[in-house]
Amino acid sequence: MAAFSTKEVVDISSLFEIVSWMAKNGKKAEHSDGYGVLVFDEISKFEYKTTVPIYDDFRGRELVKQIHGKLGLIHARKASQGVPVGLQQLHPFHIRGRYLAHNGTITGADRSNAFQSDTYGFFSNVVDFEDFESLVNNVKRYISTHDFTGVNFLLVDEFEKALYVGCIYKKDVDYFTLHYKIDALGFYVYSEQMEDSLLEMENGEILKVVEGNIVEQGKVF
Structure with missing residues (x-):
């Protein structure tokens, strides 16, 4: 997965x-x-969502060549064991003007939601926050009562028009560490080290990014 927040409108085809x-x-x-x-x-x-793998979706590849923006994300899914595979389960999920994509498996998450999704169970528990501190506290409370890989x-x-990024995991440091950069265009974050110059997020770190700048930073542990 990857996300961006920029000062000006940018082409997203390279992120795709x-x-x-x-x-x-x-x-x-x-x-x-x-x-x-x-x-x-x-x-x-x-x-845009489709059950076609991103690397096989030629229609999507052509479509995003026409899309420009200042804020967004792309998430390619590898379903957790026992979670259905379908259009309804694709990220990002949406609740009241907020959208969330997630990587990892949350053991014991509430999957009784319409999507049968651990991600949606997590999202519904943290989505109601008034400011950055309350989001951090919501996440702290949730992870204190649920086991998880990431x-x-x-x-x-x-x-x-804000992007929040959380890097939180219990194992597999190499897989779950998020990597980011801030350049002349703005802020970009990736789930892998796609460039040598990328910075690593700390485990437990949450960032708030607006118009390409990190405006708040917090830790859940």
């Missing part, structure tokens, strides 16, 4: 190709259970 490569060739590949794209510019939203998340708030 990066996620496509990771899904096909990256760690624990293949992530073949479909994918989702979410992009905002100043006035509109683009959302609770890495990308959360987009369409009203704040």
